[in-house]
Amino acid sequence: MIRLDKVSRSFTVGDQQVTALRDIDLNIAAGDYVSIMGPSGSGKSTLLNLIGLLDRPSSGIYKLDGGNVTDLDDAQQAKVRSEKIGFVFQSFHLVPRLTAAMNIELPLILAGIPVTERKVRVEALLENYGLTDRADHRPDQLSGGQRQRVAIARATSMHPAVLLADEPTGNLDQATGREVISLLEQLTEQHVTLILVTHDPALGGRAKRQLHMVDGQIVSQTAS
Amino acid sequence: MLFPDLIRLTASSFLAYRMRSLLTGSGIAIGITAVILLTSIGEGLHQFVLSEFSQFGTNLIAIQPGKTQTQGGNVGIFGSSRPLSIEDAQALRHLPNIEHVNPSMQGNAEVRANGKTRRTTVYGAGHDFTKTFTLNVQSGSFLPDDDPTQARAFVVLGSKVRQELYAGQNPLGSYLSVGGQRYRVVGVMEPKGQILGFDMDDTVFIPAARALELFNRPGLMEIQVNYQAGADLDGVVRAITALLKERHGREDFTLIPQEKALEVLGSVLDVITFAVGALGGISLLVGGVGILTIMTMAVSERTAEIGLLRALGAREKQVLMLFLGEAILLSALGGLAGLLLGIGIAQGLHALIPALPVHTPWLFAVLAEFVAISIGLAAGVLPARRAARLDPVEALRTE
Numbered sequence A: 001m002i003r004l005d006k007v008s009r010s011f012t013v014g015d016q017q018v019t020a021l022r023d024i025d026l027n028i029a030a031g032d033y034v035s036i037m038g039p040s041g042s043g044k045s046t047l048l049n050l051i052g053l054l055d056r057p058s059s060g061i062y063k064l065d066g067g068n069v070t071d072l073d074d075a076q077q078a079k080v081r082s083e084k085i086g087f088v089f090q091s092f093h094l095v096p097r098l099t100a101a102m103n104i105e106l107p108l109i110l111a112g113i114p115v116t117e118r119k120v121r122v123e124a125l126l127e128n129y130g131l132t133d134r135a136d137h138r139p140d141q142l143s144g145g146q147r148q149r150v151a152i153a154r155a156t157s158m159h160p161a162v163l164l165a166d167e168p169t170g171n172l173d174q175a176t177g178r179e180v181i182s183l184l185e186q187l188t189e190q191h192v193t194l195i196l197v198t199h200d201p202a203l204g205g206r207a208k209r210q211l212h213m214v215d216g217q218i219v220s221q222t223a224s
Numbered sequence B: 001m002l003f004p005d006l007i008r009l010t011a012s013s014f015l016a017y018r019m020r021s022l023l024t025g026s027g028i029a030i031g032i033t034a035v036i037l038l039t040s041i042g043e044g045l046h047q048f049v050l051s052e053f054s055q056f057g058t059n060l061i062a063i064q065p066g067k068t069q070t071q072g073g074n075v076g077i078f079g080s081s082r083p084l085s086i087e088d089a090q091a092l093r094h095l096p097n098i099e100h101v102n103p104s105m106q107g108n109a110e111v112r113a114n115g116k117t118r119r120t121t122v123y124g125a126g127h128d129f130t131k132t133f134t135l136n137v138q139s140g141s142f143l144p145d146d147d148p149t150q151a152r153a154f155v156v157l158g159s160k161v162r163q164e165l166y167a168g169q170n171p172l173g174s175y176l177s178v179g180g181q182r183y184r185v186v187g188v189m190e191p192k193g194q195i196l197g198f199d200m201d202d203t204v205f206i207p208a209a210r211a212l213e214l215f216n217r218p219g220l221m222e223i224q225v226n227y228q229a230g231a232d233l234d235g236v237v238r239a240i241t242a243l244l245k246e247r248h249g250r251e252d253f254t255l256i257p258q259e260k261a262l263e264v265l266g267s268v269l270d271v272i273t274f275a276v277g278a279l280g281g282i283s284l285l286v287g288g289v290g291i292l293t294i295m296t297m298a299v300s301e302r303t304a305e306i307g308l309l310r311a312l313g314a315r316e317k318q319v320l321m322l323f324l325g326e327a328i329l330l331s332a333l334g335g336l337a338g339l340l341l342g343i344g345i346a347q348g349l350h351a352l353i354p355a356l357p358v359h360t361p362w363l364f365a366v367l368a369e370f371v372a373i374s375i376g377l378a379a380g381v382l383p384a385r386r387a388a389r390l391d392p393v394e395a396l397r398t399e
């Protein structure tokens, strides 16, 4: 499903080269549940953004679903993001002036899905995530847990193959965090590939496969 | 992205920042209002004012006592200048190219008939008054061609005076008291309405010499001269000036040719038109800069949102469209408000002054809206391109 070959990513800051990822080799199969842990600045988010096609490697090859996606242009990248990838962020990233329902609808709108189908899908998602009576609420009228549920519903609205979650529990208390994780885990049962970045070893330990990163490299892998 | 969704999304940010959007749109609105007013009543106003001033014909010259000094005002009737006399008017009749001459004097007095009293304008005129001003008598005739210094006590009624004092009766031949003196009614004028605030219908016309006596004035207020169409105006002016100078011994009078007055009026109207046009142009410019500013602000404020949209699968072009759409929505709504305001003011003016022609051509309205939208487009391009070119990862990291 996801295959990285000697992928590196470096940034130029002033006249200095900062290497965020160094020669990463990584294979993730469809339906895998992978957690990425490691100290701050070790390159976890950079790796996730690369996989999510928000970024491009400085060198190396990235293959997704067998196709080479290393050098796609903007429109092609956007198409892949739209069809195959869902993002969940630490800070929820809901559009404050839109209702919960419309936030969930956003990827469908951008993809040009017809109105009638959108309605059906959004209603099912609201129902699924227990948000039906919150459909017309704006994000500032929702709790943190509800916001993240809206974000997850939004990430799954296009039925992506890969779900990328960058510290999705970072802004939540423990109990709510665990709820959110279990929602994400339910998705893996439907053959969604889940890649979860977390600082919490207890949460990361639940994944079938755990990657540990230090200084831009994957230093160890554990499987459970 | 479907078009209705583009509208829905852009409208959502418009509504979220209502106050800001209204202020920004108002610049465009004022500009379009000015443009619409110019096209709706600019030409009509021109025609209206000019026709108000020229309905007596353009071959008129007014002669007033006193000399207009270049730097001072008019020395006027009470100055040291000699008054214009009825004899002056008589003398002018014999000049070449002169068709009609009318001595004129105006004041207010009480008129009484049938036991009814009314305070009206009393206008002292000559026999040629109707010909000078191309006015018509409805019944009877105008004042006869008497020796102007010994004119008989005849009066011609304006239609309103006739209506008020002789409702349903024939006034011809009856007697009317003007300022306490008895006059015989010889004619009634056709209704004419107001001309530059002077109600021609609420007026009685008596011989100029008798008006001078009635108001106890030494000289006429004005002599109007009607010259032949096609005659050389400068030649006519020179001839009149020479004649009156000879009679008065010096140039203590002022000639005001209607044609010159119309020229001045025309250029005043041109200046007003230009000023309104300039105001409109400046407002549109300010509106455009306002949209540029507000969209630049919006892009900075909503950087994280832009990153999110990209993560959700938005192409650069879609982000561009969304922000461009907002700029255009602002200017289009501003333009629409301007259209409504402009047409509203124009129609309001028309209701107040029915004689003022008001016409907003559809093409101009569409064109004005098109201009507004173009301004939004031009002002929105830069910020929208900046939004589209943001690096999605960077954008997502800003809070």
Ligand SMILES: Nc1ncnc2c1ncn2[C@@H]1O[C@H](COP(=O)(O)OP(=O)(O)OP(=O)(O)O)[C@@H](O)[C@H]1O
Binding pocket: A011, A012, A013, A018, A019, A020, A038, A039, A040, A041, A042, A043, A044, A045, A046, A047
């Ligand atoms: N746009 C950038 N410009 C310069 N350096 C960058 C940029 N993005 C990331 N980096 C650097 O790359 C390294 C990895 O950053 P990254 O955000 O991937 O870390 P992380 O593992 O997600 O950290 P955290 O746990 O704090 O989120 C860091 O040293 C960071 O400073």
Ligand SMILES: [Mg+2]
Binding pocket: A044, A045, A046, A166
């Ligand atoms: Mg990170």
